[in-house]
Amino acid sequence: MADVALQPDRVGTAQPARKRSSLQKALKRKSTAAFLMTLPLIILIALLVLYPAFYSLHLATLNKSMQRFVGLGNFEFLFKRDTFWLVVKQSCIFAITAVFFKALIGFIVAHFVHNIPAKGQRKWRGMLLVPWVIPPAMSTLAWLWLFDPSYSAFNYTLSFFGIGPIPWTGDAAWARFSVILVNVWYGAPFFMIMYLASLKSVPEQLYEAAAIDGANWWQRIWYVTLPMMRNIIAITTLFSLIVTFANFDIVRILTAGGPLDHTHIFATWAFRIGIEGSDIPLGASVSLFMVPILAVAAIFILRDVNKRGNEA
C-alpha cells in the first residue's frame, strides 16, 4: 500500500486551505505516524549513542591533559606501540574465532532442536537460551570461579583423571582459550535461535524435491539449507562480530587483559589506558580504532546481503 498519494491536479486550490489540508494529510500518512512514534527512540539514540560517539571523536583529537588539539597525533602514537598491535591482533583472533565457533555450534544445535518433535521443542529452546539471558557479568563471575588460578573446579575435577592443573588464566594460550570459550558459551544460543527461526522458514517442498533428485544429507544442507539461510547467517555474523569486537565484560572479569597483556582486546585496553591510566584521549583513540575495522566488515557483509536480496 502506498503511503503517499500524488495528486498533481489539485495544485490550484486556495493557499491556507491547502496548507491545512496538507498538514492533515501529512499527519494521516503512515510514514509520519511511524516517524512520530519512533521519535522518542531517535532522540534517545541521538543522546546516548550519537553524542557520545562524536564526543569520543573530539576526545581522541586532544593531548593527554586534554588541553591541546593534536589532530591524529594519538593514532600516530598508537601505531608505533607494540602493545597496540598486540591488542589489534588479539581482538581479531578473539572476535573471529569466537564468532566462527558461535556460528558453528549455533548451526549444529539449531538442527538438533529443529529435529526435536514440536511438543518438547519449546522446553529445549528455553534451556538452550539460558546462557544468553543471564547477564554476562554474572555468568562470567561463575566462570572465573571455575577457572580460579588456585581453586579451579575444573582442575579439581581433572585431577581425578590425573590431568592438570591447567593454568586457565595464567598462561597466555590457555587464557585466550578461556575467554573465547566463555564468549562462545554466552553467544552461541543467539545464533542457535536465529538459525532455528531461519530453518523453520525453509519450505519443506525444497527438501522433498531434493530427496526426489537423490540428494544426500550433505547435499541437502549445502544446496538447500545454506542458500536459504545465507542472509540470516550474514546478518547474524555481522551483528555478532560487532558485539564480540566491542566485548568488555568477559575479558575484564576473567583475565583483566593478562597475563602479559595477552588477552587484552580494544575495550579492555581502552579502559586500562583511559580510566585506570587517566589518559582518556588515548583510551578514546583505542576504542575508536574498532570503527574502521567494523565498517569494512559491515560494508562487505551488507553488500553481499543486498546482492542476494536483488537476486531473490
Added chain:
Amino acid sequence: MSRKTLTRRQFVAATAMSSAALITAPYVRGAYAAGKLSIGFWDHWVPGANKASTDLVNEWAAKEKVEVTIDYIPSQGNKNLLTIAAEAQAKSGHDIFAMPTWWAHSNAEQLEDVSDIMKPIIAENGEVNGTAKYLGTAGTKWLGVPACVGSQIKGPCSRIDLMKKHAGIDVQEMYPAGSEPKADNWTLETFLKAAEACHKAGFPFGIGLGETTDNVDTAGAIFLSFGAQLVDAKGNLTVKTDAVRQALDFYKKLINFLPPDVAAWDDASNNKWLVSGRGAMIMNPPSAWAVAKRDAPQVAEQCWTHGFPAGPKGRFAPYLPYFWSIWNFSKNKDAAKSLLVHLSKPAAIEKMVVASGGYDLPAYEKLTTLKVWQEEGPPKGTLYHYPNPYKHQTLSIAASPAPPKIAQQIYAQATLTKMCLRYHQGEAMEKTLAWAEGECEGFMRS
C-alpha cells in the same frame, strides 16, 4: 495622571528607617543557611565503617547549618574511578571526592588548592609522610587532604606458626607488640631463604604477579629496596641500570618459590591464599586477616602484620593513600574546607580508624600509635606494627619517584610485574629492559 514626588528629606528618612529595621531585626538563620555540600566518599569494605564518617559529617553539618549529601562509592569494578572521570569531564558532581592514590595528580588542574587548611592540620597532627606528599602535592599546591579512610600499608602478613616451623623465623620476636622492631636481619636475602623453605614445606608465600594493585605494590617496594627506578624523579629513563637488573634477578629467584599460577592473581587471590591456610605469608593490609577472623579463626590467630624486608638501598613498604579533594567547580568551597578540617581532627581520625578495625591509616606522624592497633587481635598486638609506628620502613608507592603522571602509567600498566614475568619466562635480561624502556618512553607522552 497625578504623580507624587519624593522629597530629599523623605528619601533620607525612608532609607534610615529601612536600615535601622534591617540592623535591629533578629538575625534569622535557616536550618541550612550555609548552603549545600555533596560528598563522594569511598565505600568502605568494613561493615559499619561508613557510619563513623556519616556521623562525623552530620555532626559538623548540624553545627555549621549545611545540608550535606553523602554517596559511598565502591572501588569494586573501579566505580570510583569511573565517577571521577565522569565528573572531571562534566565539570559537575560532588563538591568533595575521595581520590585514590594517583587520581589527585591526574586531575590536578581541576582541584582546589587546600594548602591553606593543610598548614593548621599538619601543625596539629604532625608531618605528613613522603608518599602522601608525593601523591598529594603539585608544586606548592596541596591537591587534597590526606584521608585516613581507605589509606593502607600493604606489608607482610605472616603465619606465626608456619614461619617459625619452616623458616625458623619468629615474626613476633622480630616485631614485638609494644616495642621497637628487632628486624636488622630481616633482609631480602632472609626473605628469599624463608620463601624457599616455606615453598619446600608446601606453604609458599602468596605474592602475585598479575596486573592488579596488590601485585604491583609488592614489586614496587622490592624494586625500590634495590634502588631500582624505571624513570627517575626528573623524568629521565633509568631502566637499563644495575639496580633494575638486580631487582629482576631477585624476582626471578623468588618466582620459583611462589605458587605456579601467580601470573593470573588478582587482588582477591592473596586474601584467599591466606584464609585457605595454604600460604605462610602474603603482602596485604589487615583486610585478609579480618576476613580470616570471620571465616577461619584458627588462621587469623596465627597472623602477624609486620614490616617489609630490607634491600641494599633500604626498607620500603607499599603505601596507598586516599585524598579528600575539592573539585574547583564546587559551589561551596569554604564549607568543603571547613568539613575537611573537621574530619582531620585527631579525635575524628581516631573514630574512623577504630570503626575500620585498624585498617585505615592516617598519614600524619603523630597519629601512628593509636590504641586500636595495640589492642586489635587475636593474637593481641597483631596490628601493632601495621602503621609503621617507629618509622622503621620508608612508605612508598610503586613507580615512584617518577613524575606522578608518568608513574601512574607504569603503575596502571603493571610494567614492573610484566618485566619480572617476562624475565622469569626466559626472555633475555636486555630484551626485557628494552621492552620496558619502550613502554616508559610511551608513558612520557604529554
